[in-house]
Amino acid sequence: LSWRVIRLDLAYEGTDFHGFAPQPGLRTVAGELALVLRRVTGEDVPVTAAGRTDAGVHAMGQVVSFQTQSSIGLPELKGALNALTGPDLLVHGISDADSSFDARRSALSRSYEYRVWNAPQPDLWERRRTTHVVESLDVAAMCAACDLLVGRHDFRAFYTHQAQDDLAKNTVCSVCEARWERDPQEPRLVRFSIEADAFLRYMVRTIVGSSLLVGSGRLAPEALGEMLQHRERTQAGPTAPAHGLALLSVRYPED
Amino acid sequence: LSWRVIRLDLAYEGTDFHGFAPQPGLRTVAGELALVLRRVTGEDVPVTAAGRTDAGVHAMGQVVSFQTQSSIGLPELKGALNALTGPDLLVHGISDADSSFDARRSALSRSYEYRVWNAPQPDLWERRRTTHVVESLDVAAMCAACDLLVGRHDFRAFYTHQAQDDLAKNTVCSVCEARWERDPQEPRLVRFSIEADAFLRYMVRTIVGSSLLVGSGRLAPEALGEMLQHRERTQAGPTAPAHGLALLSVRYPED
Numbered sequence: 001l002s003w004r005v006i007r008l009d010l011a012y013e014g015t016d017f018h019g020f021a022p023q024p025g026l027r028t029v030a031g032e033l034a035l036v037l038r039r040v041t042g043e044d045v046p047v048t049a050a051g052r053t054d055a056g057v058h059a060m061g062q063v064v065s066f067q068t069q070s071s072i073g074l075p076e077l078k079g080a081l082n083a084l085t086g087p088d089l090l091v092h093g094i095s096d097a098d099s100s101f102d103a104r105r106s107a108l109s110r111s112y113e114y115r116v117w118n119a120p121q122p123d124l125w126e127r128r129r130t131t132h133v134v135e136s137l138d139v140a141a142m143c144a145a146c147d148l149l150v151g152r153h154d155f156r157a158f159y160t161h162q163a164q165d166d167l168a169k170n171t172v173c174s175v176c177e178a179r180w181e182r183d184p185q186e187p188r189l190v191r192f193s194i195e196a197d198a199f200l201r202y203m204v205r206t207i208v209g210s211s212l213l214v215g216s217g218r219l220a221p222e223a224l225g226e227m228l229q230h231r232e233r234t235q236a237g238p239t240a241p242a243h244g245l246a247l248l249s250v251r252y253p254e255d
Numbered sequence: 256l257s258w259r260v261i262r263l264d265l266a267y268e269g270t271d272f273h274g275f276a277p278q279p280g281l282r283t284v285a286g287e288l289a290l291v292l293r294r295v296t297g298e299d300v301p302v303t304a305a306g307r308t309d310a311g312v313h314a315m316g317q318v319v320s321f322q323t324q325s326s327i328g329l330p331e332l333k334g335a336l337n338a339l340t341g342p343d344l345l346v347h348g349i350s351d352a353d354s355s356f357d358a359r360r361s362a363l364s365r366s367y368e369y370r371v372w373n374a375p376q377p378d379l380w381e382r383r384r385t386t387h388v389v390e391s392l393d394v395a396a397m398c399a400a401c402d403l404l405v406g407r408h409d410f411r412a413f414y415t416h417q418a419q420d421d422l423a424k425n426t427v428c429s430v431c432e433a434r435w436e437r438d439p440q441e442p443r444l445v446r447f448s449i450e451a452d453a454f455l456r457y458m459v460r461t462i463v464g465s466s467l468l469v470g471s472g473r474l475a476p477e478a479l480g481e482m483l484q485h486r487e488r489t490q491a492g493p494t495a496p497a498h499g500l501a502l503l504s505v506r507y508p509e510d
Contacts, residue, residue, distance in 0.1 A: 011379045060379070087382055124266045124315070127342055129380065 005101050006077070008033075008047075008064040009093035014242065015128050016088055019055040029053070029089065033064065036084045040077060041070035050103040050250040051110040052199060056242030058129060060113075061249035065103035103250075109176065111195040111248045114208045114240065119188040130189070131244035137215035139182045139190055145214045146178040146192070148225035149207065156231040158207050159200035160239065171231075173198045180211065193248075202239045210237030260356050261332070263288075263302075263319040264348035269497065270383050271343055274310040284308070284344065288319065291339040295332060296325035305358040305505040306365040307454060311497030313384060315368075316504035320358035358505075364431065366450040366503045369463045369495065374443040385444070386499035392470035394437045394445055400469045400476035401433040401447070404462065404483065411486040413462050414455035415494065426486075428453045435466065448503075457494045465492030 018026040022034060030047050037045040050063040078094040085091075100106075117123055117130035118137050149155075156171040175196040183189040192208055210227060213219040219237075227236045273281040277289060285302050292300040305318040333349040340346075355361075372378055372385035373392050404410075411426040430451040438444040447463055465482060468474040474492075482491045 013379055058379075087377070088379070090376065090379055092376060121345065121347060122342070124268055124313075124343070124345055125380075125384065 003067050003069055003099070005065055005067055005097045005099055006074075007093075007095050007097040007101060007103065008066075008081070008091055010062050010064060011060050011090045011092060012053075012058065012062070013088040013128065014053060014056045014058045016086070017055070019057075020049055020053050029059075029062075032085050032089060033081070036081050037066065037068070039084065040072060040080045041068050043068055043070065048103045050107045051112075051247040052201070053245075053247050054202070054242055058243075058246040060246055062247055063103045063107070063250045063252075065097060065101055098254075106252055108251045108253060109195050109197050110199060110250050111177075111193065112199070112204045113246050113248045114192040114194075114204060114244050115246070116190040116192075116208075116212075116244060117188060118182075118190045123188070126189070128243060129246065131241050133190075133212065133216075135216045137190055137212070138217065139180050139215065141217075141221050142180040142192075142211045142215040145211055145219075145221035145224040146180060146194075146207065148222070149178045149228065150175050153228055154231055155200055155203055155228070157227040157233060157236045158203045158210070160202040160206065160233060162201070165201075169200075171200055173200065173203070178207070180215075204245055205240045205242065206233075206236050206238075208240035208244070212240065213237045258322050258324055258354070260320055260322055260352045260354055261329070262348075262350050262352040262356060262358065263321075263336070263346055265317050265319060266315050266345045266347060267308075267313065267317070268343040268383065269308060269311045269313045271341070272310070274312075275304055275308050284314075284317075287340050287344060288336070291336050292321065292323070294339065295327060295335045296323050298323055298325065303358045305362045306367075306502040307456070308500075308502050309457070309497055313498075313501040315501055317502055318358045318362070318505045318507075320352060320356055353509075361507055363506045363508060364450050364452050365454060365505050366432075366448065367454070367459045368501050368503045369447040369449075369459060369499050370501070371445040371447075371463075371467075371499060372443060373437075373445045378443070381444070383498060384501065386496050388445075388467065388471075390471045392445055392467070393472065394435050394470065396472075396476050397435040397447075397466045397470040400466055400474075400479040401435060401449075401462065403477070403480035404433045405430050408483055409486055410455055410458055410483070412482040412488060412491045413458045413465075415457040415461065415488060417456070420456075424455075426455055428455065428458070433462070435470075459500055460495045460497065461488075461491050461493075463495035463499070467495065468492045 020029045022031040045066045047064045047066045074094045081091045115130040117132045122132040152174045154172050173196045177195040179193050275284045277286040300321045302319045302321045329349045336346045370385040372381050372387045377387040407429045409427050428451045432450040434448050
């Protein structure tokens with residue numbers, strides 16, 4: 001039997017997962033996928049994901065790849081995954097990929113969205129996927145602030161470094177889009193869209209936390225450019241809550 | 256201290272409630288409201304709701320009334336209710352009502368909405384509030400079927416009678432609207448809107464279950480008229496799942 005590489009396109013709600021990576025005794029996205037893959041293929045199949053989704057973060061277009069020797073048909077495998085995982089994890093697409101395909105390494109860029117519910121009252125159906133902000137936000141100022149982030153920069157100021165991390169970690173990322181917008185149909189919904197080749201830990205949420213200080217008038221838009229210059233996490237704003245964030249899509253050369 | 260009648264306008268997601276009415280040891284909407292009212296007013300305050308929401312059913316515009324001798328300010332009481340109830344229960348409005356006001360008895364009509372997600376795959380963010388139907392539905396046929404229900408009729412065929420119920424219960428209701436529509440912006444979403452002066456147990460869900468048999472071609476549209484004539488629950492379709500249903504609004508003479 002030869003090895004094949006399978007690509008999954010999936011969506012999940014992060015609320016009831018302890019993040020993506022397997023953790024003993026906790027429900028995680030990779031753990032739940034591996035459980036079903038072991039049951040269906042009889043193999044211990046480690047999965048690779050395109051984009052970081054920390055605990056509580058959602059994904060609308062996550063891409064996962066894994067190698068298997070199983071000859072199971074793709075429709076059967078997709079059916080088994082959707083039947084045996086929870087209703088908060090949906091496999092939308094499945095395909096045989098090139099043997100060199102790796103969901104993480106082959107990706108050109110990732111796009112994330114952060115949703116803010118900007119109204120006096122929270123919304124019943126948006127509460128699991130938006131962060132509620134009561135103060136009316138100056139979205140134009142937030143947009144001006146994030147313009148300063150577009151381009152190839154060292155994002156160390158927006159990186160939350162942990163004890164086990166490599167001190168020499170490359171913190172340079174190329175951001176090709178970073179934009180705030182008030183939804184034209186639903187003005188209480190304010191969205192941040194960011195696309196980059198790579199993201200650092202809590203980078204989007206720290207950019208969002210810093211932007212919200214601009215949106216509420218506590219900081220001038222230029223402050224985000226200064227944070228970038230300082231390259232010190234302590235200069236940036238707070239990390240915004242996880243549940244407003246979602247991985248929207250991943251770009252590959254072949255798409 | 257004199258008695259006052261307070262009206263609450265509230266929304267809740269039914270997922271994590273065991274229905275509206277208090278039940279010992281279970282989380283219910285009335286139970287959660289009474290808990291906070293007891294804490295704030297020191298009184299045991301029974302609340303009356305305008306519209307039936309069985310276990311799992313949501314409400315966007317439920318109206319509740321209660322009597323109290325407390326002189327607490329309305330903004331304070333609203334703040335306490337929103338702070339002390341779960342995030343799945345939101346008090347949107349609070350007002351002093353006429354002493355004769357009773358949320359249930361004063362209501363002229365109730366409007367419910369039933370949401371169906373009509374697509375091969377379920378939707379991550381709609382799954383808690385729509386029923387997933389894979390087969391493509393003939394919405395025009397469903398609409399024609401429900402036209403037959405508009406007017407003043409005996410809805411016994413759509414009433415699920417229980418052991419403790421009064422056998423002589425009045426099962427005549429006046430339905431002023433009963434309409435199916437595919438959402439023009441999101442064609443995977445199919446909605447049923449019904450407004451009537453009164454509703455019987457599982458009435459909307461049984462009309463929906465019967466309509467779905469029409470929408471999938473298993474019954475002709477005329478069948479709903481025949482069910483109405485037969486006045487036998489066994490002639491009607493199955494009860495559709497609770498989580499697709501929401502109480503949208505309640506009409507009062509003073510509004």
